[in-house]
Amino acid sequence: MARIAKRSASSGAGGGVRPAPRRARLLVAALAAAAALLAGCQAEDGDGDGGTSTGQGRSPFTGERAERGPVLAVKIDNSPEARPHTGLESADIVYAEQVEAGLSRLIAVYSATLPDRVGPVRSARESDLELLRTFGEPALAFSGAQSRLLPEIDDAPLFAASPDEVPGAYERDESRMAPHNLYVRPADLLEATPEASRADDIGFRFGPVPEGARGEPATSREVAYPGASFAFTWSAEDERWQVAMDGTPAEGLAPATVVVQEVTVRASDYHDVNGAFTPYTETTGTGEATVLRDGRAYPAEWERDSPRDGTTFTTPDGDPLPFARGQVWVVYTER
Template identity: 55%
Template sequence: MATVDGATRRRPGRRFWASRGRGPARRGVHPGRGTATASALAAALALTLAAGCTNGPAPADDGRGTDRPASRTDTGTAAAVGQVLAVKIDNVRAARPQTGLDAADIVYVEQVEGGLSRLMAVYATRLPKTVGPVRSARESDLELLRQFDRPALAFSGAQGKLLPLIDKEPLEAVTPQDAEDAYYRGTEKASPHNLYLRPHRVLPSAPGEAALTTGFRHGPAPDGGTPTRSRTVRYPSARFTFTWSQERRGWEMTTDGAPTVTADGRRLAPPTVVVQYVDVRRSGYHDVLGNHTPYTQTVGSGTAEVLRDGRSHDVRWLRPTATDGTRFTTRAGTPVAFAEGQVWVVFAQRP
C-alpha cells in the first residue's frame, strides 16, 4: 500500500525494468508479455550494455551532471527513442539544495498540500549523474505529462487511490520498487528527503531536444515588454523570487527567502521563467494528515508572464487537449519565443 510521500509500491503488469541484469530500461519491453522477439531483446540488451550501466555503488555527485547529447544521423535528425525523463523533486527546506536540477530542460513548479511546492524536472538534452531528492506523484502530473511521447516518470510513490490512474496512463512508472537499482538513499539528509535517482539506469542516453514536444519555441524576444528587475510568485506556504542578472543572462532564483543553489553551491539562473496562471482547485485526494491535494489544471487557456532578457511580457497561453503542448502568444497572436537554455514554469492561481 502506497502513501502520498516516500512510499514505494508494486504495480503488476506495469513494471519498469532497471537495466541491472533484468532487461533494458526502455519503453515497450515488459516482463511476462512474451511479445518481444529474441532478436529484439538482444538488440535492446546490446544498447543497454553500450550505454555503460554499472552495478557499482552510487558515485559521489557534485550536481553538475554530464552532458549526453543525442546522437544524430547523416540527415541531422535525432537518432534517439524520444522518451523524456520526468522526475518529481522535493522542494521543502529539508530537501535543499537539490541535485541535478540545473541539468533539466524544463522545471515545472506546482502547489501541493499545505500550500507548499513541489517540482517536476524534465530531462531531454542531457542526463545528470544523480537527481533528487525524489518524492511522490500527484494527479496533476498525469495531465501535464500527456504532452510527451510515453515519458518515464520517476517518483517515490503515490496516494493509494491514485495508483490505478497511473497504471492506465501512457507513461513508464519508475519507482524504487519498479527499478530498485536506479535509486539509492543518501546520507546527508534525513528520510524522506534523501532518495536519489541515477538517470542513466533508467534511460540509456538523453533523447535530444526533439523529444520536448511542449510547444515551446526558442528565438528572439518579442517586441515590447516591461523592464523588470525582480518578480515574486507566492503560494500559501512557499514563495519564489526571480531577479535578473545581466552578467549571467538569467534570473537568479530565491526560494522561501534563501538563494536557490545547486548541490555544489552555484546559484540557479534560468534564462526564461514563465508564470502561468491556471485554475488550482481541490482534488479528491489527500495526504496522510487529511490535507486535500490541489489539482493544477494545465489544459485550457489563460494568461501568463514570460520573463526573459530582463523584461516581462504579458502573453496568452493555449493548450487545447492534454496531448498538445502549450503555446504562448502575444495579445496580437504572434508566437512568443523563449531564450535558449533552461525554462522554469511556475503554475500560479488564476486571478
C-alpha cells in the same frame, strides 16, 4: 498503460537570344549558392522562420543545440529539508506547482543532458499525469503515490518507474534524513525504460521577440503560494534569472526564461494523512501568463487544447512569443 512490466518489471534559351556574359553567369551562380548555404544554416539553427522554431539539431525544450534523447521527468521534493537539490541545474524544463498545505513541489524534465543523479525524489500527484501527457510517453521517476492513485498511474501513457519497479536506479543518501534523501540515477532509469518517448515539439518557440512586443523592464518577480515562494532576479552579467526559494538563494539555478502561468487550481479527490486536500493544477485550457526573458516581462496568453497537445504562448496580439534559449522554468500560479 505503462508501468515497468506492469509492476513486474531549365532547359537552354533559344530563338536567337544572346547568352549572358560568362562573368555575369558565374556571379549569379555564386549568389545562388550563397543564398542556399545561408538558408541551410538557418534551417539547421532553427532560425529560418524568424527564430521561432527549434529546428533540427536543437532541443524543442530549450532551443539549444542538443540530441533529442528520451524524456525523463522527475518529481522532486522542494521542502527546505530537501535543499540544496541535486541535478536540477541540468534539467531542460522545471515546473513548479502547489501541493498540500500550500507547499510546493517540482517536476524536472531531462532529455539533452543527464546528470549522475537527481533528487531528492518524492511522490506523484494526480495533476502530474495531465501535465506529462504533453511529452508523449515519458519515463517518470517518483517515490510512490497514494494507493488510490496508483491504478491511475498504472493506466497513464507513461513509463512510471518508482523504486518498486526499478530499485537499482535509486539510492538513499544516509547523510540526510528520510524522506528527503532518495535520489535517482537517470541513466539507469532510462536503461530500464527503453521505449520512453524522445524529445519532440511541446509548443515552445525560441528566438528573438517579435517586433512590437510590449515588454516592460523587470529586475525581479516573486510568486507566492500559501506556504512557499519563488523569486527570480535578473542578472545582466549572466543573462539569466537567479532563483530563490522561500527567501533563500538557490546556488547554480539560473534559467534563461521564466514563465509565470496563471491556471485554475482546485481540490482533487485526494488528501494527505492530515485531511488536507491535494490541489489539482489544470494545465489545459487558456489563460494569461507573464514571460520573463532578457531582463524584461512580456504579457502573454497561453493555450493548450487537450492533454495530448503542447502549450503555446503568444503576445496579446496573437503573435508567437519565443523564449530565450536555455533552461525554462514554468511556475504555475492560481488565477
